Amino acid sequence: MNNPSGSFDRRNVLKAGAAVGVAGLLATPKPTWAASEKPIKIGMIDPITSIFAALGHSEIKGAKFAEAEINKKGGIMGRPLQLIVEDGAGSPGTSIDKAARLVSRDKIDFLIGAVNSASALALSQFANKHNLLYVCTGGHVDSLTGKDCHWNTFRTCSTTWMLTAGDFETLFKKFGKTWYFITTDYAFGHAEQADYITQLKKAGGKVVGGALAPVGTTDFSSYLIDVKAKKPKVLCLLLAGDDQVNCMKQISQFGIDKEIAVGGALIELEELQALPQAALYGWWTMEWYWKQPKTPHVAEFVKAYLAKYPGQYPTARSWFGYASVYAIKLAVERAKSIETLKVVKAMEGLVLPPEIALQPGTPAYRAEDHQLMLSMFPGHAIQTGKYPNLFEVSAIVPGAQLALPPAETGCKIKYPA
Amino acid sequence: MGLILLFNAFNGLIQGAFYALMALGLALILGLNNTINFAQGAFMALAAYFAFTLVPYTGFWGALIAAPLLAGVIGFAVETVLVRRLYSRKDPIYTLLLTFGLALIIQDMIRTIWGAQGKPLAIPGFLNHPLSNTYFFLTGYRLFVVAVALIGTGALFAVLRFTRIGIRIRAGNADLETISALGVNIYLLRTANFIIGIVFAGVAGILAAGQLGLNPTMGDALIMPAFVAIVVGGVGSLVGSLLGGLIIGLASGITTAFFPAASEVVIYVIMGIMLVVRPRGLLGQEGLFE
Numbered sequence: 262m263n264n265p266s267g268s269f270d271r272r273n274v275l276k277a278g279a280a281v282g283v284a285g286l287l288a289t290p291k292p293t294w295a296a297s298e299k300p301i302k303i304g305m306i307d308p309i310t311s312i313f314a315a316l317g318h319s320e321i322k323g324a325k326f327a328e329a330e331i332n333k334k335g336g337i338m339g340r341p342l343q344l345i346v347e348d349g350a351g352s353p354g355t356s357i358d359k360a361a362r363l364v365s366r367d368k369i370d371f372l373i374g375a376v377n378s379a380s381a382l383a384l385s386q387f388a389n390k391h392n393l394l395y396v397c398t399g400g401h402v403d404s405l406t407g408k409d410c411h412w413n414t415f416r417t418c419s420t421t422w423m424l425t426a427g428d429f430e431t432l433f434k435k436f437g438k439t440w441y442f443i444t445t446d447y448a449f450g451h452a453e454q455a456d457y458i459t460q461l462k463k464a465g466g467k468v469v470g471g472a473l474a475p476v477g478t479t480d481f482s483s484y485l486i487d488v489k490a491k492k493p494k495v496l497c498l499l500l501a502g503d504d505q506v507n508c509m510k511q512i513s514q515f516g517i518d519k520e521i522a523v524g525g526a527l528i529e530l531e532e533l534q535a536l537p538q539a540a541l542y543g544w545w546t547m548e549w550y551w552k553q554p555k556t557p558h559v560a561e562f563v564k565a566y567l568a569k570y571p572g573q574y575p576t577a578r579s580w581f582g583y584a585s586v587y588a589i590k591l592a593v594e595r596a597k598s599i600e601t602l603k604v605v606k607a608m609e610g611l612v613l614p615p616e617i618a619l620q621p622g623t624p625a626y627r628a629e630d631h632q633l634m635l636s637m638f639p640g641h642a643i644q645t646g647k648y649p650n651l652f653e654v655s656a657i658v659p660g661a662q663l664a665l666p667p668a669e670t671g672c673k674i675k676y677p678a
Numbered sequence: 679m680g681l682i683l684l685f686n687a688f689n690g691l692i693q694g695a696f697y698a699l700m701a702l703g704l705a706l707i708l709g710l711n712n713t714i715n716f717a718q719g720a721f722m723a724l725a726a727y728f729a730f731t732l733v734p735y736t737g738f739w740g741a742l743i744a745a746p747l748l749a750g751v752i753g754f755a756v757e758t759v760l761v762r763r764l765y766s767r768k769d770p771i772y773t774l775l776l777t778f779g780l781a782l783i784i785q786d787m788i789r790t791i792w793g794a795q796g797k798p799l800a801i802p803g804f805l806n807h808p809l810s811n812t813y814f815f816l817t818g819y820r821l822f823v824v825a826v827a828l829i830g831t832g833a834l835f836a837v838l839r840f841t842r843i844g845i846r847i848r849a850g851n852a853d854l855e856t857i858s859a860l861g862v863n864i865y866l867l868r869t870a871n872f873i874i875g876i877v878f879a880g881v882a883g884i885l886a887a888g889q890l891g892l893n894p895t896m897g898d899a900l901i902m903p904a905f906v907a908i909v910v911g912g913v914g915s916l917v918g919s920l921l922g923g924l925i926i927g928l929a930s931g932i933t934t935a936f937f938p939a940a941s942e943v944v945i946y947v948i949m950g951i952m953l954v955v956r957p958r959g960l961l962g963q964e965g966l967f968e
Contacts, residue, residue, distance in 0.1 A: 309794075310785075310786070310789070311895065312893070312895050314789065314794035314894065314895075315793075315794045315795045315796060315893070317794070318793075318794045318795070446939060472938040472939070473938065473939045474938070474939075475939065475942050477899055477942075478942065479886075479890055479899050479900075480693055482689050482692075482693070482815050483686050483689055483690070483930075483931055483934030483935070483938065483941065484934070484938055485815070486682060486685045486686055486689065486815060486934075486935075487682065487934075487935075487938070489814065490681075490682055502796075503796060503890075503891075503893055503895075506796055506890075506891050507890050507891065510798075510889070510890065510891060511889070513806075514806060514807075514808070514817045514819065514889075515808055515814045515815060515817065516807065516808050516811075516814060517814070531795055531796070532796075534795060534796070534797075535795065535796030535797055535798055535891050535892075535893070536798055536891070537798040537799075537800055537891075539806060540798075
């Protein structure tokens with residue numbers, strides 16, 4: 262710009278022209294889609310950072326895998342699908358900020374995501390205010406499809422009630438009536454513990470002790486000292502993520518797993534992966550598992566997933582992301598519209614076909630509370646296991662058999678006028 | 679109840695020794711480098727991940743020695759390229775912001791290189807058992823951690839007391855300008871001090887990983903008790919940091935016997951009381967907070 266007159270000389274004009282040309286080339290959309298076909302946008306809020314990151318990454322990978330598959334097969338009603346991922350960092354505040362950005366900047370059509378319950382509840386409320394369909398991928402708290410349910414919120418992962426019902430009988434019958442709880446101190450843990458205690462009392466068992474551990478507790482030794490003193494038959498761990506890993510390691514270092522049966526509701530492949538061999542023990546419930554020799558389509562799915570992400574087996578979280586994206590696709594095609602209310606209506610009662618369900622039975626989003634009736638996979642950790650063979654599924658229990666009947670969930674859906 | 683209280687008190691002291699080890703590195707850097715090193719936790723995590731990568735080649739013991747030194751090399755680069763430029767600014771906010779940013783960068787770097795998925799760090803089998811059934815919380819590994827904390831602290835005091843560099847570090851703590859005028863190269867001295875601080879962080883990080891496992895955010899959980907130990911024990915005093923670590927470990931252990939949910943909060947309550955009643959901490963120098 263050392264041209265004092267301010268007008269462009271020939272060289273500058275040529276340069277600018279070339280730059281515009283190159284930029285144009287770079288910006289040309291892929292030729293598979295006609296220009297008129299605007300993408301259908303799904304916004305995804307999941308933790309990429311924070312203590313929930315490992316779980317978030319799995320969900321995002323699953324969702325991206327579904328996006329690629331759908332686009333390869335012609336998109337949704339002939340329109341391409343675009344997945345836009347933002348980091349919610351497991352915090353309700355950040356999740357809502359990012360969701361607001363997705364709505365105003367990217368004009369998303371649908372919202373999915375959340376690993377932890379607090380973020381899930383916040384996003385559900387946000388979506389309700391913005392008249393947006395929200396599919397919760399991984400926040401388990403009962404109330405999301407219970408007393409805090411909304412007409413526009415669906416959930417792919419299970420409720421805490423389903424998680425606890427999945428293996429309660431096994432733990433109770435096999436190991437005994439006196440239980441001790443170590444519970445993570447937030448919505449997810451509280452809900453799980455309440456659910457277990459309800460079932461324990463019904464069955465005639467007794468709670469001999471319990472402690473709430475703040476999220477991020479690294480040293481569980483003092484809790485374990487109390488456990489030893491109370492001598493329960495079952496030590497029930499209701500922790501999540503790193504806390505669960507830390508506690509299980511310390512239990513094995515203290516040799517407690519040799520004397521007291523240890524179990525709990527949810528375990529994830531991501532957690533088992535982080536444990537040394539000595540700490541692979543206990544009775545737990547998985548929400549989906551990659552090894553189902555008798556279920557059709559699962560082996561193909563695992564193979565294709567491994568081809569996209571070498572060395573990384575799909576986890577329950579990957580499946581949540583995968584199934585949630587597909588559920589939206591199926592509902593949109595059923596509704597033949599992307600209008601929120603129409604898609605919501607189409608999603609009620611929607612059965613996931615076998616190649617997407619990747620489990621026995623016919624899991625459907627229940628119309629009364631929008632909860633997916635997915636199967637539970639109770640079983641135990643394999644003591645001598647090597648990745649990815651870390652869990653032995655003892656049964657696959659249909660979700661509808663475990664979930665509370667719709668009348669008891671406390672959910673009453675009110676649709677907009 | 680009496681026995682449980684005793685168990686918890688003892689257990690708290692073990693935990694306290696661990697806090698003390700973390701606090702020492704932090705206190706060193708705070709003293710001579712005048713830097714509140716927020717990245718200390720990230721350096722702990724980094725050394726632990728180095729150890730994770732080295733274990734298949736060198737075994738646990740080799741990694742315990744090599745990985746902190748590797749972290750020290752990174753510390754050397756960070757000090758000479760970045761931290762050094764801010765010594766002349768009197769306001770501590772500059773180094774605070776710098777190291778806070780560094781902590782975030784290191785954490786994301788770890789996530790990019792090693793993945794967000796948590797990983798186990800294998801420790802030698804013979805350390806992985808309780809010594810007796812009654813005193814089940816005394817595992818070989820925990821006693822080993824206490825031993826390392828004691829040896830590390832002892833070695834640090836010996837260095838500070840009997841070696842020339844140690845005496846200069848202490849002199850620099852007392853009056854940097856004077857020893858500079860006496861011909862000591864304070865830039866070199868500060869670099870050496872920073873590296874020693876990071877190596878200490880590295881050892882603490884690896885020991886923590888042996889007990890807790892590895893994940894990118896592990897440093898966040900470790901650094902706060904270390905800060906509290908320093909504030910309670912007294913800024914600028916190494917003995918104070920040691921004492922502070924033991925005190926908050928003990929307090930947290932005893933609280934757990936009565937009200938487990940408050941065991942994390944209690945250390946901050948102690949810090950709060952200390953800041954009101956005696957802002958310089960137990961053995962601290964006057965000035966930094968007064």
